[in-house]
Amino acid sequence: xxxxxxxxxxxxxxxPHEVVIETLLFLFALFSILITVGIAFILVRxxxxxxxxxxxxxLGFLTGKVWQPMIGLFGFLPLLNATLTTSLIxxxxxxxxxxxxxxxxAEYASDRVRGFLKPTLEVLAGIPxxxxxxxxxxxxxxxxxxxFGENRVDIYNTAxxxxxxxxxxxxxxxxxxxxxxxxxxxxLRLAAYALGGTSIETTFKVVIPAALSGLSATFLxxxxxxxxxxxxxxxxxxxxxxxxxxxxxxxxxxxxxxVRISGGDVSYxxxxxxxxxxxxxxxxxITFTLNLVSxxxxxxxxxxxx
Amino acid sequence: MLSETLxxxxxxxxxxxxxxxxxxxxxxxxxxxSTSLAILFLLLLLxxxxxxxxxxxxxxxxxxxxxxxxxxxxxSEFSRAELETVLQEHLSSGILRRVLHDKPLQERSKTDLVSxxxxxxxxxxxxxxxxxxxxxxxxxxxxxxxxxxxxxxxTFRSWINWSFFTSxxxxxxxxxGVRTAFLGSLWIIMITFVFAFPIGVGAAIxxxxxxxxNKLNRLLQLNIxxxxxxxxxxxxxxxxxxxxxxxxxxxxxxFLSSVSDTTANGRTILxxxxxxxxxxxxxxxxxxxxxxxxxPDSLRMSSYGVGATKWQTIASHVLPASIDRILTGTIxxxxxxxxxxxxLVVIGASTFISVDPSxxxxxxxxxxxxxxxxxxRPQGAYRNVAGAAIITLMLLLMAMNSFAIIMRDxxxxxxxxxx
Numbered sequence: 001x002x003x004x005x006x007x008x009x010x011x012x013x014x015x016p017h018e019v020v021i022e023t024l025l026f027l028f029a030l031f032s033i034l035i036t037v038g039i040a041f042i043l044v045r046x047x048x049x050x051x052x053x054x055x056x057x058x059l060g061f062l063t064g065k066v067w068q069p070m071i072g073l074f075g076f077l078p079l080l081n082a083t084l085t086t087s088l089i090x091x092x093x094x095x096x097x098x099x100x101x102x103x104x105x106a107e108y109a110s111d112r113v114r115g116f117l118k119p120t121l122e123v124l125a126g127i128p129x130x131x132x133x134x135x136x137x138x139x140x141x142x143x144x145x146x147x148f149g150e151n152r153v154d155i156y157n158t159a160x161x162x163x164x165x166x167x168x169x170x171x172x173x174x175x176x177x178x179x180x181x182x183x184x185x186x187x188l189r190l191a192a193y194a195l196g197g198t199s200i201e202t203t204f205k206v207v208i209p210a211a212l213s214g215l216s217a218t219f220l221x222x223x224x225x226x227x228x229x230x231x232x233x234x235x236x237x238x239x240x241x242x243x244x245x246x247x248x249x250x251x252x253x254x255x256x257x258x259v260r261i262s263g264g265d266v267s268y269x270x271x272x273x274x275x276x277x278x279x280x281x282x283x284x285x286i287t288f289t290l291n292l293v294s295x296x297x298x299x300x301x302x303x304x305x306x
Numbered sequence: 307m308l309s310e311t312l313x314x315x316x317x318x319x320x321x322x323x324x325x326x327x328x329x330x331x332x333x334x335x336x337x338x339x340s341t342s343l344a345i346l347f348l349l350l351l352l353x354x355x356x357x358x359x360x361x362x363x364x365x366x367x368x369x370x371x372x373x374x375x376x377x378x379x380x381x382s383e384f385s386r387a388e389l390e391t392v393l394q395e396h397l398s399s400g401i402l403r404r405v406l407h408d409k410p411l412q413e414r415s416k417t418d419l420v421s422x423x424x425x426x427x428x429x430x431x432x433x434x435x436x437x438x439x440x441x442x443x444x445x446x447x448x449x450x451x452x453x454x455x456x457x458x459x460x461t462f463r464s465w466i467n468w469s470f471f472t473s474x475x476x477x478x479x480x481x482x483g484v485r486t487a488f489l490g491s492l493w494i495i496m497i498t499f500v501f502a503f504p505i506g507v508g509a510a511i512x513x514x515x516x517x518x519x520n521k522l523n524r525l526l527q528l529n530i531x532x533x534x535x536x537x538x539x540x541x542x543x544x545x546x547x548x549x550x551x552x553x554x555x556x557x558x559x560x561f562l563s564s565v566s567d568t569t570a571n572g573r574t575i576l577x578x579x580x581x582x583x584x585x586x587x588x589x590x591x592x593x594x595x596x597x598x599x600x601x602p603d604s605l606r607m608s609s610y611g612v613g614a615t616k617w618q619t620i621a622s623h624v625l626p627a628s629i630d631r632i633l634t635g636t637i638x639x640x641x642x643x644x645x646x647x648x649x650l651v652v653i654g655a656s657t658f659i660s661v662d663p664s665x666x667x668x669x670x671x672x673x674x675x676x677x678x679x680x681x682x683r684p685q686g687a688y689r690n691v692a693g694a695a696i697i698t699l700m701l702l703l704m705a706m707n708s709f710a711i712i713m714r715d716x717x718x719x720x721x722x723x724x725x
Contacts, residue, residue, distance in 0.1 A: 015615060017617070018615055018616060018617050021617050022512070022516055022616075022617075024508065025508045025509070025511050025512035025516060026512050026516070028504075028505045028506075028508035028509040028512060029508075029509040029512040029513055029517070029526050030526070031505055031509065031587075032509060032526065032529055032530050032533060032587065032588065032591065033525075033526065033529055035533060035544075035584055035587070036529055036532070036533060038544055038548065039536070039540060039541075039543075039544050042543065042544055042547040042548065043540075043543065046547065096340070097340045097343060097344065100336060100337045100339075100340035100341070101337075101340050101341050101344050103337055104337035104338065104340065104341050105341075108334065108337060109341075117341065117345075120344070120345055120348060121344070123348065124344070124347070124348050126638075126641065126703065126707075127351065127645075127700070128644075128645025128646070128647070128674055128699065128703075129645070129647065129648075130645065130647045130674045130677050130678055130681075130696075131351065131355070131645075131677070131696050131699075131700070132351070133678070133681065134354075134355070134677065134681050134692060134693075134696060135350075135351050135354055135355075137681055137689075138354050138358060138681075138689060138693075139350060139351075139354040167347045167351075170344055170347070171344075174344070198326050198327060198329075198330050199330060200329060200330035200333045200334070201326065201330075203333075204333075221535060224535060224537075225535070225537075227537070228536075228537025228538070228539065228540070229537070230537065230538065230539045230647075230648035231647045231648055231674075231678065234648075234678070234682075235678065235681055235682060255537070255539050255648070258539055258542075258543070258652065259539065259648055259651050259652065262542070262546065262651065262652040262653075262654060263651050263652075263654075263657075265654075268551060276543065276652075277543060277547070280539070280540055280543045283537060283539070283540065284536070284537075284540050287535065287536060287537055287540075288532060288536065291531075291532050291535040291536075292532065295528060295531060295532070
């Protein structure tokens with residue numbers, strides 16, 4: 001015989017503290033949305049003030065070739081150009097190198113080599129970016145100047161900053177690309193071997209195409225990281241906007257400008273103060289879009305094989 | 307015959323295979339080369355930091371010790387009486403009055419007197435400094451430089467030394483130190499931890515344990531991944547507008563009316579710590595989620611099986627089972643905060659601070675900011691100081707990470723013994 005102990009019915013007991021805890025935890029999670037909204041709100045509001053300034057107009061901002069706040073010229077192309085130059089150089093170094101390291105790790109390295117390489121990449125990824133900036137200034141720039149000649153390479157230049165950013169994103173590219181490559185199902189590889197493919201042919205004609213969406217997601221994220229990188233360009237790329245295609249010349253990037261202006265004492269509500277938020281908005285829109293697209297692409301990839 | 311027209315002759319086959327295999331070998335060399343290059347970069351980075359931290363320095367003294375006391379070449383060789391007379395005679399009246407006001411000469415220790423004499427009487431300044439590589443391999447050009455310049459003293463100097471840790475900033479690279487920056491970094495990390503840890507772990511618990519698969523929760527997850535990839539300088543702008551400006555009343559400590567005159571604005575440790583808390587929050591959430599995912603579902607099921615509620619299950623089974631991973635993930639996130647520079651520069655951390663931070667409402671500087679400032683200066687000797695500061699920062703990061711590993715091992719050992 002089953003005897004009921006007490007007389008409450010089977011079913012959900014009312015437990016107020018369980019609800020309170022769940023609500024509290026939900027609010028914590030919701031806080032992250034608040035951060036995004038906060039960023040967007042602040043950047044848009046201050047940018048609005050910036051464009052309300054009589055010296056500034058949106059068209060001039062987007063198409064102007066000179067950024068000289070002193071004389072009221074606010075064309076952001078020189079800053080954007082420098083940002084794109086450093087990022088492009090970084091990608092030219094970081095993507096092939098990171099991809100090759102990833103392929104080596106995923107397809108060729110023995111367990112012992114992996115056991116040594118992975119921590120090395122982790123160390124490289126854990127070094128603060130300011131140290132990379134110091135490296136650009138004290139090692140990369142002198143190296144470039146001794147190779148290409150001191151009169152051709154400025155003391156501050158975008159090439160040095162770009163190359164060092166390439167090294168900076170290398171561990172991130174290598175780790176994420178390795179994940180993308182190893183998550184390609186083994187069946188595909190075995191099928192390629194069965195058709196008589198050599199290991200290198202399998203890698204390039206089967207595995208890499210199959211991992212392509214994961215790899216492109218990685219590259220987009222790396223690009224976003226390179227565009228937002230600040231300390232390396234602040235130290236090595238130069239202070240002062242300069243519209244040039246020559247990577248050996250000094251040119252200030254968007255992030256470099258924001259750091260330089262906010263590092264000095266700017267008074268609130270001045271055009272200088274508002275301008276860093278307008279540039280921050282540009283930076284936020286670019287990187288946020290890249291991150292979103294990257295996320296979407298890698299989402300597609302997981303659906304394909306899961 | 308048919309097979310030959312279809313697939314070519316044996317020779318053709320062999321040469322084709324050889325070509326295909328050769329291509330493979332070439333690529334393997336490329337992969338290996340790339341990997342070695344990555345390791346080489348790491349080594350070069352470390353070498354370039356170490357190179358500038360040790361090496362010869364050429365120093366010029368404004369007043370030679372031998373001119374002060376005949377026959378003695380260094381201030382540290384002076385006797386106490388000699389030091390006192392030297393200070394009495396050579397300090398300008400203003401400085402002497404200030405020094406005596408702080409503490410009479412008789413009551414000061416000898417090391418104190420020596421450093422006073424160095425700072426105000428001998429006044430050494432760096433004329434040129436060399437890296438470790440040049441100091442060891444290129445001594446000829448150093449000798450040539452010394453021969454071409456009269457009255458210089460050449461010494462081999464380790465820029466990282468005890469007084470580097472204990473002294474604060476200085477306009478003279480020889481006396482510059484990281485004490486205030488080191489303390490500032492510790493304060494900031496503490497604030498960051500206090501705010502980011504509970505919120506981050508709480509959010510992760512919600513997303514892993516409570517959230518059902520609906521639109522809002524998917525948005526939350528996507529948003530957290532996006533936030534973790536937002537450039538850190540954007541967080542700096544957010545902190546500047548929100549913590550430094552809008553919440554100045556709170557972050558400057560004015561609402562407690564205990565604020566000192568030196569901190570009349572919101573550029574305080576509290577603002578810096580909060581800004582970095584926002585920055586590391588997504589990282590802590592993601593790391594904690596990974597930790598919670600690693601807890602086997604059977605543990606939750608058996609807890610429910612004996613009648614535990616959801617929160618009881620989480621608090622007494624899921625969290626204890628994952629706490630080691632959660633803490634390791636948090637320490638990794640905090641080391642990210644420790645190395646961040648850009649957001650703190652943007653919110654306007656002070657760069658020249660010679661007073662130790664005393665509360666969360668103090669102005670501050672941190673190690674990375676100091677490295678930035680020193681690296682950006684044109685004088686060569688500050689590069690050496692920056693190198694020493696980088697080594698300090700890296701040692702601090704290493705200490706934090708080893709602490710995380712040791713703690714993780716300890717907890718998992720304890721767990722094994724209990725089970």
